[in-house]
Amino acid sequence: MKVLFIGESWIVHMIHTKGYDSFTSTKYEEGATYLLNCLRKGGIDLTYMPSHEVQVRFPQSLEELKTYDAIVLSDVGANTFLLQNSTFYQMQVVPNALELIRQFVAEGGGLLMVGGYLTFMGIEGKANYKNTVLAEVLPVVMENGDDRAEMPSGFSPAAARSHPLVDGLGDWPKLLGYNRLKAKPEAEELLSHGDDAILTVGTFGAGKTAAFASDCSPHWGSLEFMEWEHYPAFWTRLVQYIG
Template sequence: MIRVLYAGGGRYRISPLFLITPFGVEMKGFEYENWAEEFIEGLREDPEIEVVQMPSWEVHSKFPRTMEELSKYDVVVIEEVEADVFYLYPEFYTPEKGKVVTLPNRLELIRRWVEEGGGLLMSGGWLTFQGRLGRGLWHGTPVEEALPVEFQVFDDRVETPEGAYVRVVDPEHPLMRGIPWETCPPFLGYNRAKLKPGAKLLATISRAGKADEDPLIAVWDYGSG
């Protein structure tokens, strides 16, 4: 059995909001959306894969704090969760008076866990890699060290309302095999990153009508992971 811990993927949408008077705002909608639902359902079609999902507000308080807890999983997926969610614990905001709060660095924990054999996947977004306005803050972290690409220092988004298209470099790689890439729809944006020496490039992405390509999917070995 492969146990996957999926960190992220959920959000609450609050809309629309109406300013009715200078003294009040009314909210007319509130719903939960799970962006990862189709991906997770696809994984769960395999009876040998078990998925536990933690939306970002649960990652903040419930993501493993020890190697023993994290080692219950074989794979960690990080999607649309900024680094601060892992760095800053709930205890930081309610410390006991007169006490200094020190807690495990969960990003360093993830790095060591990968080095010892864990599998890590990070997908791009406004809150991963560096993200929109640099809010992801993953550049320079221990997690970046374990990944096959280098993040940019600032906002790394490439917005492509005209569409960006995938080119598969290695269709026979186990991660790519059996996927109908020829039917892949255009992307409306992606995060620009740099392939690290020793990493293997599986697919690239480029704007419609442009020759320049950026890495889209890459893999490598980090320690035993």
């Protein structure tokens, strides 16, 4: 199984002020290293594309995209795909990357979106996937605007029904937040918190889709979650399911 995993990277710019003087520093971080290692150990042939590389490395045709069985999007907003350099700076007409993903799923590919500050709608609505073609593809209905539910005291998702993806996992560890989502009528809500869908699976055309409303890494992915004995098996099982 070949998977294209996109996102979970960021650059932090810091200002250090010491009395009268200040200086700046920059650091680059990736959040999914542990998850990617788990998936590779689970036998998945994984290509990792950090968020900033979408500009130069995302496939420009459906044929290129079809070399993969599934795509995972985690904490990377719609603008990263829609405002590529050639369009934003050179005003060139280029393929709509999100439309390519829609066609990819319709013709049998898999798609998983993982929650975070820049997925689904995200912080201040900046991820903005509700207003893209992926709203049709995903198995969930997104809110308007900022959809974050911050849970500093933690919450544990509850199984909504029996399903091979969640059976046998026991009690879930606490997570620290999620994107508020509702399962579409034709989809299957597998994990819930109150009235919100935490894990939802569905189909679009010939492909399978999934939406995990919380994070695969900090900060919503608590240390308890990252150290959970079933963490590797859950994610490997989920990615294999959509492929």
